Amino acid sequence: DAMVIQNPRYQVTQFGKPVTLSCSQTLNHNVMYWYQQKSSQAPKLLFHYYDKDFNNEADTPDNFQSRRPNTSFCFLDIRSPGLGDAAMYLCATSTGDSRMAQYFGPGTRLLVL
Amino acid sequence: QKEVEQNSGPLSVPEGAIASLNCTYSDRGSQSFFWYRQYSGKSPELIMSIYSNGDKEDGRFTAQLNKASQYVSLLIRDSQPSDSATYLCAVTGGKSSGDKLTFGTGTRLAVRP
Numbered sequence: 648d649a650m651v652i653q654n655p656r657y658q659v660t661q662f663g664k665p666v667t668l669s670c671s672q673t674l675n676h677n678v679m680y681w682y683q684q685k686s687s688q689a690p691k692l693l694f695h696y697y698d699k700d701f702n703n704e705a706d707t708p709d710n711f712q713s714r715r716p717n718t719s720f721c722f723l724d725i726r727s728p729g730l731g732d733a734a735m736y737l738c739a740t741s742t743g744d745s746r747m748a749q750y751f752g753p754g755t756r757l758l759v760l
Numbered sequence: 761q762k763e764v765e766q767n768s769g770p771l772s773v774p775e776g777a778i779a780s781l782n783c784t785y786s787d788r789g790s791q792s793f794f795w796y797r798q799y800s801g802k803s804p805e806l807i808m809s810i811y812s813n814g815d816k817e818d819g820r821f822t823a824q825l826n827k828a829s830q831y832v833s834l835l836i837r838d839s840q841p842s843d844s845a846t847y848l849c850a851v852t853g854g855k856s857s858g859d860k861l862t863f864g865t866g867t868r869l870a871v872r873p
Contacts, residue, residue: 678859688865689865690861692861735801745792745853746792746809748806752803
């Protein structure tokens with residue numbers, strides 16, 4: 648089945664210790680998105696790639712970076728996690744047509760100690 | 761004014777009843793409308809998409825769109841305890857969002873056995 652996969656599902660890191668979350672897709676979609684979602688809040692878009700074109704949201708902290716080495720994979724790097732970065736991180740994909748939905752992976756729950 | 765507004769709930773309905781979830785949006789240029797279901801601790805799952813005024817039915821779910829009133833709703837017939845989740849309304853295609861999803865904060869639905 649075509650799908651969006653995220654690894655790891657749970658990540659525990661220490662304050663200030665860099666962490667990388669990964670996302671892969673078999674849908675062959677052009678666009679890959681990274682969202683941060685905190686409890687009882689809507690998902691917040693951090694950035695997205697349209698093919699290799701990187702689009703950063705204006706309010707995404709510099710602490711968050713992303714890489715998309717090929718169509719299938721996208722990574723979220725948090726350079727120096729703070730306690731406030733503890734959240735669910737969601738990867739989503741779409742064809743890029745605004746009429747088409749985004750499809751989400753299962754998410755990675757990040758805990759910062 | 762929030763771009764996409766939903767009543768946070770919880771909306772409590774008895775098993776077998778119709779649950780009615782509502783959403784309003786501010787960008788009159790919005791073109792595509794989606795309902796996602798999100799169980800606690802899980803990622804959003806696409807339930808319905810709607811693009812034209814009127815009703816769209818899929819099994820027990822009916823999405824309703826009224827662009828003149830900038831209003832979209834989701835009806836769940838014969839509600840089951842397994843429908844208990846947070847329902848996120850999302851829109852795209854507006855001037856401010858383009859192909860990015862703008863989410864509401866979600867309505868929590870509780871179906872009582």
